[in-house]
Amino acid sequence: MFEPKEFIDEVWSAIIKLYGEYGASLTWLGMIRYDMENRLAIIRVTNAASDMVRTAIATMTKISDKPASIHVIAVSGTIKALGERIRQYSDQPARAPFSGLKHSA
Amino acid sequence: MRRLYCDLHLRPNIRDFRQTTSMIRRAARLGYRLIAITLPRSPAEEESRRIRCACDEAGIDFATRVDLRPNTPNELIHDLRKLRREFEIVCVLCGSKDVSRQAAKDRRVDLINFPSVSFRERFFDLAEAELASNSLASFEIDMEPLLTSETPARIRLLSSLRRETSIADGFNVPIVVSSGASDERFIRKPTETAITTSLFGLERQRALDTVSENPARIARRNREKLSPSFVAPGIRVVRRGKNC
Numbered sequence: 001m002f003e004p005k006e007f008i009d010e011v012w013s014a015i016i017k018l019y020g021e022y023g024a025s026l027t028w029l030g031m032i033r034y035d036m037e038n039r040l041a042i043i044r045v046t047n048a049a050s051d052m053v054r055t056a057i058a059t060m061t062k063i064s065d066k067p068a069s070i071h072v073i074a075v076s077g078t079i080k081a082l083g084e085r086i087r088q089y090s091d092q093p094a095r096a097p098f099s100g101l102k103h104s105a
Numbered sequence: 106m107r108r109l110y111c112d113l114h115l116r117p118n119i120r121d122f123r124q125t126t127s128m129i130r131r132a133a134r135l136g137y138r139l140i141a142i143t144l145p146r147s148p149a150e151e152e153s154r155r156i157r158c159a160c161d162e163a164g165i166d167f168a169t170r171v172d173l174r175p176n177t178p179n180e181l182i183h184d185l186r187k188l189r190r191e192f193e194i195v196c197v198l199c200g201s202k203d204v205s206r207q208a209a210k211d212r213r214v215d216l217i218n219f220p221s222v223s224f225r226e227r228f229f230d231l232a233e234a235e236l237a238s239n240s241l242a243s244f245e246i247d248m249e250p251l252l253t254s255e256t257p258a259r260i261r262l263l264s265s266l267r268r269e270t271s272i273a274d275g276f277n278v279p280i281v282v283s284s285g286a287s288d289e290r291f292i293r294k295p296t297e298t299a300i301t302t303s304l305f306g307l308e309r310q311r312a313l314d315t316v317s318e319n320p321a322r323i324a325r326r327n328r329e330k331l332s333p334s335f336v337a338p339g340i341r342v343v344r345r346g347k348n349c
Contacts, residue, residue, distance in 0.1 A: 017256065018304070051300055058297040061252050061290065069290035071135065072297060 002063045004034040007041060010063045014056040027053055032079065038090075040073075042082060050075060108313060110295035111139040111320035113170065113194055113216070114247060114283035119144065119152055124289075126159045131289040133163040136296075139324060141170040141194045168324050170194035172218075178207035185213045193327045196245060202228045209236035215323050216245040216281060222254055222262045229269040234276040241326075243319060244273045247285025248298055266305035280307070281323070282315040 008031045015024045027049040032042040045053045057070050074085035112132055117125040119142070132140050142156060153169065160167035171192040175181040181197060181204055189195060196216035199205035205228040208214045217237065219227040229244060237244065246266060254262060273280050282302055286292045293301070299312040307315065329335055334342040 051303060054297060055301050055303060058293050058301045059252055067290055069293075071294055 001036055001039075002066075002068070004031060004036075004041070006064045007031075007034065008043070010060060011043065011053075011057060014060045015053060018056050018059060019052055023052060029053065040086060042079065047077075108295075108317040109138045109321050110136055110317050111141075111324065112137050112284050112286075112292070112295075112316070113139075113141040113168070113281060113320045113323070114196070114218075114245065114285045115140050115142045115292070116285065116287045117142065118287075119148075119156065122155060122159075125156060128286065128289045128292065129156075129159050129163050129165060131292050133165040135292060135294045137165060139166040139168060139321065141168040141320075141324070143170050143172050144192070146171060146188060168193040168328075170196065172196050172198050174198045174200065175204055176200070178203050181207050181211070185211060189213045190331065193324060193331065199228060200226065205229070205233055206236060209233050209242050210240055211242075212240045214240070214242045215327065217242050218245040218247065220247070220250075222250055222258050222265075224261055224265045227265050227269065229272060231272060231276075234272045234278050237273075237278045238276040243279040243281045243323060244269065245281045245283055246270075246302075246315075247283055248293065248301065249285040249287065249291045251301070251304075252291055263304055270302075270305050270307055274311075279319040279322075280311075280315045281319045282312075283320070 008029075012024065012029065015027060015029065026046065028044070028046045030044045032044050034041045043053075054072055054075075057072060060068070060070050062068055073089050074082055076082040076085060115128055115132065117128045119125055125142070129140065140160070144153065148169075157167050169192045171188055171194070173181060173184050173188070173195065175184055175197070185195065194215050195213065196218050197204065197208035197214050198218050198220050199208055200221070205217065205219070208217050217229070217233075219229060221227060250262060251259065270280060282298055284292045284298065295316045296313075299309070299316050302312040302315060329341075332341075336342060
Protein backbone atom coordinates (compact mmCIF):
# COMPACT_ATOMS: atom_id res chain seq x y z
CA MET A 1 0.00 0.00 0.00
CA PHE A 2 1.31 3.44 -0.87
CA GLU A 3 0.41 6.75 0.69
CA PRO A 4 -1.08 9.40 -1.62
CA LYS A 5 1.96 11.63 -1.16
CA GLU A 6 4.36 8.81 -2.07
CA PHE A 7 2.36 8.12 -5.21
CA ILE A 8 2.08 11.70 -6.46
CA ASP A 9 5.72 12.44 -5.62
CA GLU A 10 6.74 9.48 -7.74
CA VAL A 11 4.60 10.70 -10.64
CA TRP A 12 6.22 14.15 -10.40
CA SER A 13 9.63 12.53 -10.28
CA ALA A 14 8.91 10.46 -13.40
CA ILE A 15 7.71 13.55 -15.32
CA ILE A 16 10.74 15.61 -14.28
CA LYS A 17 13.11 12.78 -15.22
CA LEU A 18 11.67 12.54 -18.72
CA TYR A 19 10.68 16.09 -19.53
CA GLY A 20 12.56 18.25 -17.07
CA GLU A 21 11.19 20.97 -14.84
CA TYR A 22 9.96 22.96 -17.81
CA GLY A 23 7.92 20.01 -19.09
CA ALA A 24 6.60 19.31 -15.62
CA SER A 25 5.45 22.92 -15.30
CA LEU A 26 3.21 22.47 -18.36
CA THR A 27 1.22 19.64 -16.81
CA TRP A 28 -0.61 21.35 -13.92
CA LEU A 29 -0.62 17.94 -12.25
CA GLY A 30 -2.81 17.49 -9.18
CA MET A 31 -4.31 14.62 -7.21
CA ILE A 32 -8.11 14.54 -7.15
CA ARG A 33 -8.87 11.30 -5.37
CA TYR A 34 -6.91 8.38 -3.97
CA ASP A 35 -8.47 5.09 -2.96
CA MET A 36 -5.81 3.18 -1.04
CA GLU A 37 -7.93 0.09 -0.54
CA ASN A 38 -8.64 -0.45 -4.25
CA ARG A 39 -5.32 1.08 -5.33
CA LEU A 40 -7.00 3.61 -7.59
CA ALA A 41 -6.12 7.25 -8.09
CA ILE A 42 -7.64 10.07 -10.08
CA ILE A 43 -5.22 12.78 -11.15
CA ARG A 44 -5.79 15.97 -13.06
CA VAL A 45 -3.58 17.28 -15.87
CA THR A 46 -4.04 19.75 -18.70
CA ASN A 47 -5.37 18.32 -21.96
CA ALA A 48 -2.23 19.28 -23.86
CA ALA A 49 -0.01 17.48 -21.37
CA SER A 50 -2.06 14.29 -20.99
CA ASP A 51 0.09 12.26 -23.39
CA MET A 52 3.24 13.48 -21.66
CA VAL A 53 1.93 12.43 -18.25
CA ARG A 54 0.72 9.08 -19.57
CA THR A 55 4.16 8.42 -21.03
CA ALA A 56 5.84 9.34 -17.76
CA ILE A 57 3.46 7.10 -15.81
CA ALA A 58 4.19 4.24 -18.22
CA THR A 59 7.89 4.51 -17.39
CA MET A 60 7.33 4.18 -13.64
CA THR A 61 8.57 0.90 -12.20
CA LYS A 62 8.66 1.69 -8.50
CA ILE A 63 7.11 3.84 -5.82
CA SER A 64 9.28 4.74 -2.82
CA ASP A 65 11.84 2.16 -3.97
CA LYS A 66 9.28 -0.64 -3.91
CA PRO A 67 8.45 -2.39 -7.21
CA ALA A 68 5.17 -1.19 -8.68
CA SER A 69 3.49 -0.68 -12.02
CA ILE A 70 0.84 1.90 -12.83
CA HIS A 71 -1.74 1.48 -15.55
CA VAL A 72 -3.98 4.22 -16.88
CA ILE A 73 -7.53 2.85 -16.89
CA ALA A 74 -9.32 5.81 -18.42
CA VAL A 75 -8.94 9.44 -19.43
CA SER A 76 -11.93 11.74 -19.31
CA GLY A 77 -12.87 15.38 -19.10
CA THR A 78 -15.27 14.91 -16.20
CA ILE A 79 -14.87 13.09 -12.91
CA LYS A 80 -18.36 11.61 -13.18
CA ALA A 81 -17.60 9.90 -16.52
CA LEU A 82 -14.28 8.74 -15.14
CA GLY A 83 -15.96 7.14 -12.14
CA GLU A 84 -18.33 5.31 -14.47
CA ARG A 85 -15.49 3.98 -16.62
CA ILE A 86 -13.58 2.84 -13.55
CA ARG A 87 -16.68 0.99 -12.39
CA GLN A 88 -17.04 -0.67 -15.82
CA TYR A 89 -13.39 -1.69 -15.74
CA SER A 90 -13.74 -3.24 -12.28
CA ASP A 91 -16.88 -5.13 -13.32
CA GLN A 92 -15.30 -6.45 -16.52
CA PRO A 93 -16.14 -10.19 -16.82
CA ALA A 94 -13.47 -12.74 -17.73
CA ARG A 95 -13.09 -12.85 -21.49
CA ALA A 96 -14.33 -15.81 -23.47
CA PRO A 97 -11.59 -17.40 -25.63
CA PHE A 98 -11.44 -15.34 -28.77
CA SER A 99 -11.62 -16.64 -32.30
CA GLY A 100 -9.15 -14.32 -34.01
CA LEU A 101 -5.77 -15.66 -35.02
CA LYS A 102 -5.70 -19.36 -34.26
CA HIS A 103 -2.46 -21.09 -33.49
CA SER A 104 -1.39 -23.96 -35.73
CA ALA A 105 -2.15 -27.45 -34.40
CA MET B 106 -12.09 -2.25 -37.50
CA ARG B 107 -10.98 -2.94 -33.95
CA ARG B 108 -7.25 -3.30 -33.50
CA LEU B 109 -5.80 -6.62 -32.42
CA TYR B 110 -3.08 -5.78 -29.91
CA CYS B 111 -0.06 -8.06 -29.81
CA ASP B 112 3.02 -8.38 -27.66
CA LEU B 113 5.61 -10.49 -29.43
CA HIS B 114 8.22 -10.58 -26.71
CA LEU B 115 7.40 -11.90 -23.28
CA ARG B 116 10.32 -13.51 -21.47
CA PRO B 117 9.03 -15.24 -18.35
CA ASN B 118 11.05 -17.93 -16.68
CA ILE B 119 9.12 -20.81 -18.23
CA ARG B 120 10.32 -23.22 -15.55
CA ASP B 121 8.42 -21.08 -13.03
CA PHE B 122 4.93 -21.88 -14.26
CA ARG B 123 3.28 -19.61 -11.72
CA GLN B 124 5.17 -16.58 -12.96
CA THR B 125 4.42 -17.52 -16.56
CA THR B 126 0.71 -17.89 -15.89
CA SER B 127 0.66 -14.64 -13.98
CA MET B 128 2.26 -12.81 -16.90
CA ILE B 129 -0.16 -14.39 -19.36
CA ARG B 130 -3.15 -13.33 -17.28
CA ARG B 131 -1.76 -9.83 -16.89
CA ALA B 132 -1.25 -9.49 -20.65
CA ALA B 133 -4.82 -10.71 -21.26
CA ARG B 134 -6.24 -8.31 -18.71
CA LEU B 135 -4.36 -5.38 -20.20
CA GLY B 136 -5.95 -5.95 -23.60
CA TYR B 137 -3.51 -8.04 -25.62
CA ARG B 138 -5.07 -10.66 -27.91
CA LEU B 139 -1.86 -12.32 -29.06
CA ILE B 140 1.39 -12.87 -27.19
CA ALA B 141 4.61 -14.58 -28.14
CA ILE B 142 6.71 -16.15 -25.39
CA THR B 143 10.40 -16.80 -25.88
CA LEU B 144 11.06 -20.51 -25.62
CA PRO B 145 14.39 -22.35 -25.50
CA ARG B 146 15.65 -23.88 -28.72
CA SER B 147 14.44 -27.34 -27.74
CA PRO B 148 11.40 -26.68 -25.58
CA ALA B 149 9.92 -29.56 -23.65
CA GLU B 150 6.61 -30.67 -25.16
CA GLU B 151 5.00 -30.50 -21.74
CA GLU B 152 6.11 -26.88 -21.15
CA SER B 153 4.70 -25.69 -24.47
CA ARG B 154 1.46 -27.55 -23.86
CA ARG B 155 1.02 -26.02 -20.41
CA ILE B 156 1.70 -22.53 -21.71
CA ARG B 157 -0.82 -23.06 -24.51
CA CYS B 158 -3.44 -24.25 -22.00
CA ALA B 159 -2.80 -21.25 -19.77
CA CYS B 160 -3.23 -18.93 -22.75
CA ASP B 161 -6.46 -20.66 -23.80
CA GLU B 162 -7.83 -20.25 -20.28
CA ALA B 163 -6.92 -16.58 -20.27
CA GLY B 164 -8.56 -16.13 -23.68
CA ILE B 165 -5.38 -15.03 -25.42
CA ASP B 166 -3.66 -16.38 -28.49
CA PHE B 167 -0.13 -17.78 -28.13
CA ALA B 168 2.70 -17.83 -30.65
CA THR B 169 6.00 -19.62 -30.11
CA ARG B 170 9.13 -17.56 -30.42
CA VAL B 171 12.84 -18.21 -30.40
CA ASP B 172 15.58 -15.63 -29.88
CA LEU B 173 18.78 -16.37 -31.76
CA ARG B 174 22.03 -14.83 -30.58
CA PRO B 175 24.61 -16.07 -33.09
CA ASN B 176 28.25 -15.00 -33.00
CA THR B 177 28.82 -15.24 -36.73
CA PRO B 178 26.69 -15.06 -39.89
CA ASN B 179 27.36 -18.75 -40.61
CA GLU B 180 26.09 -19.68 -37.19
CA LEU B 181 22.94 -17.68 -37.91
CA ILE B 182 22.39 -19.48 -41.22
CA HIS B 183 22.88 -22.82 -39.51
CA ASP B 184 20.42 -21.93 -36.72
CA LEU B 185 17.79 -20.69 -39.18
CA ARG B 186 18.02 -23.87 -41.22
CA LYS B 187 17.48 -25.91 -38.10
CA LEU B 188 14.87 -23.82 -36.27
CA ARG B 189 12.82 -21.84 -38.78
CA ARG B 190 10.07 -24.43 -39.12
CA GLU B 191 9.94 -25.11 -35.37
CA PHE B 192 8.82 -21.64 -34.22
CA GLU B 193 6.25 -19.14 -35.38
CA ILE B 194 8.39 -16.09 -34.61
CA VAL B 195 12.16 -15.96 -35.13
CA CYS B 196 14.08 -13.01 -33.75
CA VAL B 197 17.78 -12.34 -34.10
CA LEU B 198 19.45 -10.49 -31.24
CA CYS B 199 22.27 -8.80 -33.12
CA GLY B 200 25.55 -8.36 -31.27
CA SER B 201 27.76 -7.59 -34.27
CA LYS B 202 27.49 -5.80 -37.59
CA ASP B 203 28.07 -8.96 -39.66
CA VAL B 204 25.29 -10.81 -37.89
CA SER B 205 22.90 -7.88 -38.20
CA ARG B 206 23.59 -7.57 -41.94
CA GLN B 207 23.00 -11.28 -42.48
CA ALA B 208 19.81 -11.14 -40.40
CA ALA B 209 18.50 -8.19 -42.38
CA LYS B 210 19.17 -9.97 -45.69
CA ASP B 211 17.69 -13.34 -44.73
CA ARG B 212 14.01 -13.78 -45.52
CA ARG B 213 13.65 -16.36 -42.76
CA VAL B 214 14.16 -13.73 -40.06
CA ASP B 215 11.04 -12.01 -38.69
CA LEU B 216 12.50 -9.59 -36.19
CA ILE B 217 15.83 -7.82 -35.75
CA ASN B 218 16.53 -6.68 -32.23
CA PHE B 219 19.49 -4.80 -30.77
CA PRO B 220 19.49 -5.61 -27.07
CA SER B 221 22.38 -3.37 -26.14
CA VAL B 222 21.69 0.14 -24.81
CA SER B 223 25.12 1.31 -26.00
CA PHE B 224 25.00 3.11 -29.36
CA ARG B 225 28.28 1.41 -30.34
CA GLU B 226 26.55 -1.97 -30.35
CA ARG B 227 23.47 -0.92 -32.28
CA PHE B 228 23.87 -1.38 -36.00
CA PHE B 229 20.56 -0.30 -37.45
CA ASP B 230 21.88 2.20 -39.96
CA LEU B 231 20.94 3.12 -43.53
CA ALA B 232 22.60 0.03 -45.03
CA GLU B 233 20.82 -2.23 -42.55
CA ALA B 234 17.48 -0.61 -43.25
CA GLU B 235 17.94 -0.96 -46.99
CA LEU B 236 18.65 -4.69 -46.60
CA ALA B 237 15.68 -5.13 -44.26
CA SER B 238 13.36 -3.30 -46.64
CA ASN B 239 14.11 -5.90 -49.35
CA SER B 240 13.41 -8.84 -47.05
CA LEU B 241 10.70 -9.65 -44.48
CA ALA B 242 12.52 -8.46 -41.38
CA SER B 243 10.93 -5.97 -39.01
CA PHE B 244 12.78 -3.80 -36.52
CA GLU B 245 11.85 -4.67 -32.95
CA ILE B 246 12.07 -2.31 -29.99
CA ASP B 247 11.74 -3.64 -26.45
CA MET B 248 10.26 -1.41 -23.77
CA GLU B 249 11.89 -3.04 -20.74
CA PRO B 250 15.35 -1.45 -21.22
CA LEU B 251 13.64 1.95 -21.44
CA LEU B 252 11.88 1.33 -18.16
CA THR B 253 14.80 -0.13 -16.26
CA SER B 254 17.79 1.91 -17.40
CA GLU B 255 18.89 4.93 -15.41
CA THR B 256 19.36 8.49 -16.66
CA PRO B 257 22.55 8.69 -18.72
CA ALA B 258 22.00 5.27 -20.37
CA ARG B 259 18.32 6.04 -21.00
CA ILE B 260 19.14 9.36 -22.65
CA ARG B 261 21.56 7.64 -25.03
CA LEU B 262 19.08 4.87 -25.71
CA LEU B 263 16.33 7.36 -26.57
CA SER B 264 18.70 9.18 -28.95
CA SER B 265 19.58 5.89 -30.64
CA LEU B 266 15.94 4.87 -30.93
CA ARG B 267 14.97 8.23 -32.40
CA ARG B 268 17.61 7.90 -35.08
CA GLU B 269 16.75 4.26 -35.80
CA THR B 270 12.98 4.79 -36.06
CA SER B 271 13.58 7.68 -38.42
CA ILE B 272 15.79 5.44 -40.59
CA ALA B 273 13.23 2.60 -40.46
CA ASP B 274 10.48 5.04 -41.50
CA GLY B 275 12.57 6.25 -44.41
CA PHE B 276 12.91 2.74 -45.82
CA ASN B 277 9.40 1.54 -44.85
CA VAL B 278 10.79 -1.10 -42.55
CA PRO B 279 7.97 -2.16 -40.22
CA ILE B 280 8.59 -1.37 -36.57
CA VAL B 281 7.33 -3.67 -33.84
CA VAL B 282 7.28 -2.48 -30.23
CA SER B 283 7.20 -5.24 -27.64
CA SER B 284 7.41 -5.21 -23.89
CA GLY B 285 10.46 -7.51 -23.65
CA ALA B 286 9.13 -8.11 -20.15
CA SER B 287 10.78 -10.63 -17.87
CA ASP B 288 8.37 -9.74 -15.06
CA GLU B 289 4.69 -8.82 -15.13
CA ARG B 290 5.28 -5.34 -13.76
CA PHE B 291 7.06 -4.40 -17.01
CA ILE B 292 4.02 -5.18 -19.16
CA ARG B 293 2.07 -2.06 -20.12
CA LYS B 294 -1.28 -1.59 -21.79
CA PRO B 295 -0.91 -1.49 -25.58
CA THR B 296 -2.11 2.12 -25.76
CA GLU B 297 0.39 3.13 -23.08
CA THR B 298 3.18 1.38 -24.98
CA ALA B 299 2.12 3.18 -28.15
CA ILE B 300 2.07 6.56 -26.40
CA THR B 301 5.55 5.96 -24.99
CA THR B 302 6.93 5.75 -28.54
CA SER B 303 6.35 9.50 -28.80
CA LEU B 304 9.62 9.71 -26.86
CA PHE B 305 11.43 8.66 -30.00
CA GLY B 306 9.33 10.41 -32.56
CA LEU B 307 6.60 8.03 -33.73
CA GLU B 308 3.27 9.69 -34.47
CA ARG B 309 0.08 8.24 -33.03
CA GLN B 310 -1.31 6.08 -35.84
CA ARG B 311 2.06 4.58 -36.66
CA ALA B 312 2.65 3.98 -32.97
CA LEU B 313 -0.60 2.03 -32.69
CA ASP B 314 0.42 -0.02 -35.74
CA THR B 315 3.64 -1.05 -33.98
CA VAL B 316 1.63 -2.81 -31.27
CA SER B 317 -1.16 -4.14 -33.46
CA GLU B 318 -1.00 -4.41 -37.22
CA ASN B 319 2.75 -4.99 -37.67
CA PRO B 320 3.14 -7.85 -35.15
CA ALA B 321 -0.17 -9.44 -36.16
CA ARG B 322 0.91 -9.48 -39.80
CA ILE B 323 4.09 -11.38 -38.90
CA ALA B 324 2.18 -14.01 -36.91
CA ARG B 325 -0.44 -14.42 -39.65
CA ARG B 326 2.17 -14.78 -42.38
CA ASN B 327 4.20 -17.37 -40.51
CA ARG B 328 1.20 -19.43 -39.48
CA GLU B 329 0.18 -19.63 -43.09
CA LYS B 330 3.71 -20.73 -44.06
CA LEU B 331 3.91 -23.32 -41.29
CA SER B 332 0.51 -24.78 -42.05
CA PRO B 333 0.52 -28.20 -43.76
CA SER B 334 -1.42 -26.86 -46.73
CA PHE B 335 1.20 -24.23 -47.59
CA VAL B 336 3.26 -24.82 -50.74
CA ALA B 337 4.64 -21.42 -51.74
CA PRO B 338 3.51 -17.79 -51.34
CA GLY B 339 0.07 -17.63 -52.94
CA ILE B 340 -0.13 -21.40 -53.45
CA ARG B 341 -1.71 -23.81 -51.03
CA VAL B 342 -3.16 -27.30 -51.08
CA VAL B 343 -6.94 -27.12 -51.09
CA ARG B 344 -7.78 -30.80 -51.35
CA ARG B 345 -5.83 -34.04 -51.36
CA GLY B 346 -6.91 -37.43 -52.62
CA LYS B 347 -7.17 -39.56 -55.73
CA ASN B 348 -9.94 -37.66 -57.48
CA CYS B 349 -9.22 -34.06 -56.71
